[in-house]
Amino acid sequence: MGGADPVVVDVLLADHPFEGFLDPVRRRAEAFGAAHPEYEIRISTYRYWTPTGREDFVRILDEGRVPALVDVFFIETQTARDAVSATGGPLFTPVERALAGRREVLGEKVVVDDLIDAARRYYSQDGELVSMPFSVSAGLLYANMTMLRAAGITEVPRTWEELEAACRALVRADGGPPHGVTWAVDGWFFQDAVCQQGGVLAEPANGRTGRARTTDLASGEMLAWVTWWQRLHEEGLYLYTGAPQDWVGTFEAFTEGRVAFLCNSSVMAQSVVSAGAKAGFEVLARGLPHRDAVPHAGHVLGGDSLFLAAGLSPEVEDGALAFLQFLLQPEGAAAWHKASGFMPATHGSLRLLEAEGWFAERPHHLEAPRQLADSDGSPAATGALLGEFWHTHADLVRAMGDVLERGADPVRRFGEATVAAQRRLDDYNARTARRQAERGPGGGSGTD
CATH class of the missing domain: 3.40.190.10 (Periplasmic binding protein-like II)
Known part of the structure; x- marks a missing residue:
């Protein structure tokens, strides 16, 4: 891109009340920028777990204009799927749909097929991954x-x-x-x-x-x-x-x-x-x-996932998709687990940690993956959306x-x-139906 300004990918993350909680993600953002100097990942935060945090989050969605990537707590998944943009269409687009079958984006290997099964099922609709599991817990x-x-x-x-x-x-x-x-x-x-x-x-x-x-x-x-x-x-x-x-x-x-x-x-x-x-x-x-x-x-499961904003320019969308893959490469997902305590979100990161001897020395970290893997795959075991x-x-x-x-x-x-x-x-369903009727045809990521 020569001397042009970098393409900015804005990311809104949920912060937790632990000192330095998001520092590892900020470091990954800097590493992504070093690997892709034509891009800048710009992180901002919100606090869902404060007295007004949930209302603040819903207000962000209701405004209909969001950053390229938005971190959404798991019990707000349906809220995000139903959100409407300021221009009248769906606020978010399914991650897998945006990937359109690609195996890599900007040279970053696509890892959606490597997600642990429980997380893949929870954040999918009709077999399509809607949002990217980022922090997973049990x-x-x-x-x-x-x-x-x-x-x-x-x-x-x-x-x-x-x-x-x-x-x-x-x-x-x-x-x-x-x-x-x-x-x-x-x-x-x-x-x-x-x-x-x-x-x-x-x-x-x-x-x-x-x-x-x-x-x-x-x-x-x-x-x-x-x-x-x-x-x-x-x-x-x-x-x-x-x-x-x-x-x-x-x-x-x-x-x-x-x-x-x-x-x-x-x-x-x-x-x-x-x-x-x-x-x-x-x-x-x-x-x-x-x-x-x-x-x-x-x-x-518990935790949160990253939703991709709809209507982004191709350059910004590719940068956002590439950053999602970069975050969850085995090294990135393993580093996030070590720093945050959230379980590794991909099979590749689990294998990497096992090869390093991480679980042999800290067997308590292996119990959450075992628990979520012990599932019959039914709608009951997948978890509720409402x-x-x-x-x-x-x-x-x-x-x-x-x-x-x-x-x-x-x-x-x-x-x-x-x-x-x-x-x-x-x-809630009546309000959602009114919004969908007002925006007219065009689909979305919500469940009708």
């Missing part, structure tokens, strides 16, 4: 093995029933903890509990064969989870910290020895293991326990708070939550 069960062995327990529980039995043994043991297990009251765990039992949160087929029209927060699978959780709480086996989404408080309860088990994100694996070692006990990580009474379907999913999570959290704090009847309370979530989903 829930894990962390066990204080020093405490378990003292109580005569040698294996980490694999099922709800085994976990309950282990918690009973622990709290009754001399010198045992006051409670057995804890986890944050967060929508993610409700999703996973329903998913692993082969249940769905929305119909049709979890929003995977068409737009989600109905939601049920009081299904048999949901109530099995909620009533089991309620019993653990009432019998003193589960520690409720008294606050919703208390990831910090539950983490501290585990590291301080007030419980022997912690359910938390795989992103926290190194932090949990290191905190245990500092406190003088050994930590083992395993997949979240599943319900023994039904066939195991799989587990839901509008206003963030609010649905909030409905679940409030309902469980009432069950734990005020002894509310789960059937009645989660039935009420279903009514509220359904009303909101109906309103």
